[in-house]
Amino acid sequence: MxxxxxxxxxxxxxxxxxxxxxxxxxxxxxxxxxxQLAKVKRLTxxxxxMRYGWPERVGGLGGSxxxxxxxxxxxxxxxxxxxGIYSITETLAPTMIDYAPPSLAAxxxxxxxxxxxxxxxxxxxxxxxxxLAALVCRATRxxxxxxxxxxxxxxxxxxxAQRCVLLTRSGAPDSGHRGITALFVDMDSDGVEVRPIDxxxxxxxxxxxxxxxxxxxxxxxxxxxxxxxxxAMDLLPFERSTALxxxxxxxxxxxxxxxxxxxxxxxxxxxxxETILQLAAFRARSRATVHRMAxxxxxxxxxxxxxxxxxxxxxxVFDLVAAALPAELLLGDDLAGARWRTEFxxxxxxxxxxxxxxxQRNVIARRLLDLGTDG
Numbered sequence: 001m002x003x004x005x006x007x008x009x010x011x012x013x014x015x016x017x018x019x020x021x022x023x024x025x026x027x028x029x030x031x032x033x034x035x036q037l038a039k040v041k042r043l044t045x046x047x048x049x050m051r052y053g054w055p056e057r058v059g060g061l062g063g064s065x066x067x068x069x070x071x072x073x074x075x076x077x078x079x080x081x082x083x084g085i086y087s088i089t090e091t092l093a094p095t096m097i098d099y100a101p102p103s104l105a106a107x108x109x110x111x112x113x114x115x116x117x118x119x120x121x122x123x124x125x126x127x128x129x130x131x132l133a134a135l136v137c138r139a140t141r142x143x144x145x146x147x148x149x150x151x152x153x154x155x156x157x158x159x160x161a162q163r164c165v166l167l168t169r170s171g172a173p174d175s176g177h178r179g180i181t182a183l184f185v186d187m188d189s190d191g192v193e194v195r196p197i198d199x200x201x202x203x204x205x206x207x208x209x210x211x212x213x214x215x216x217x218x219x220x221x222x223x224x225x226x227x228x229x230x231x232a233m234d235l236l237p238f239e240r241s242t243a244l245x246x247x248x249x250x251x252x253x254x255x256x257x258x259x260x261x262x263x264x265x266x267x268x269x270x271x272x273x274e275t276i277l278q279l280a281a282f283r284a285r286s287r288a289t290v291h292r293m294a295x296x297x298x299x300x301x302x303x304x305x306x307x308x309x310x311x312x313x314x315x316x317v318f319d320l321v322a323a324a325l326p327a328e329l330l331l332g333d334d335l336a337g338a339r340w341r342t343e344f345x346x347x348x349x350x351x352x353x354x355x356x357x358x359x360q361r362n363v364i365a366r367r368l369l370d371l372g373t374d375g
Contacts, residue, residue, distance in 0.1 A: 010070065
């Protein structure tokens with residue numbers, strides 16, 4: 001199916017299914033967001049739309065990645081899903097398709113696409129920060145199993161997840177990126193403990209995850225032993241392609257929501273104009289990245305530019321909220337005020353999550369502009 005045909009069919013279907021897709025009335029808790037996500041994914045999968053843009057060998061209907069990019073854009077623009085949690089599918093499903101044994105991918109990916117399961121990504125650790133190559137969570141081969149012991153942190157949605165794409169140290173402690181192996185771990189395995197982390201913006205969407213001698217079948221290895229760094233480097237650009245395109249649609253909507261309610265004279269026209277330009281620049285860059293992915297081009301360090309731009313645009317939009325609606329942001333106790341406050345506080349982390357702004361600029365300087373060694 002071509003993009004124009006898909007867009008028209010999807011938009012008609014979304015209009016017809018407004019009542020079925022609408023969120024239940026509530027306070028917008030993380031539990032409610034997760035329930036809404038599962039419902040929307042199930043309905044769009046059963047209608048066929050969620051299956052477009054994915055290979056037939058994993059339950060998809062084929063077609064360009066632009067189709068699934070537009071689906072995420074449409075759902076975010078209509079405020080039917082929270083884009084961050086929706087986009088986890090865009091990050092983890094390609095990894096399974098590219099690196100899992102074919103039978104495992106065929107079994108598991110449809111569960112994620114339909115919303116029957118939630119997955120999480122076990123990368124960051126307490127002592128390594130953004131230095132992923134220094135991870136120490138240990139995987140030791142024991143016959144036909146791996147034995148995993150260690151800790152991960154900032155693991156999004158781990159308390160809801162049935163599976164985890166986990167990076168482990170299988171080589172010598174000082175082996176750096178060469179001694180990392182990626183595993184696909186069942187979160188209900190003996191020895192897995194999940195502890196949600198309280199956050200400044202409210203929803204406990206991040207967790208600490210502890211692995212105490214967790215048995216993982218060898219056939220759950222993603223790629224070859226010691227290939228985990230390559231798995232990670234192929235995964236991270238997906239965080240900065242279609243996933244960020246969904247975020248762009250959400251920011252565009254929230255900016256318009258603000259402009260619809262802002263009191264006359266509450267904002268300087270120059271401030272609004274600057275924010276619109278930042279968001280437009282990010283959207284233009286993100287669109288180009290999504291089209292490159294759809295053409296089959298390999299994404300790499302250049303997606304760090306996308307990450308820098310989305311962080312700037314995200315904070316610019318919610319800085320406008322703080323300037324225009326200070327009372328609602330600080331004191332508002334209705335649902336609208338609570339949502340503005342939650343999103344403003346979350347935007348403060350935009351230069352941290354997914355790789356800090358400093359790390360992204362280092363990547364740009366070293367790997368794109370050749371301004372230093374790449375260690």
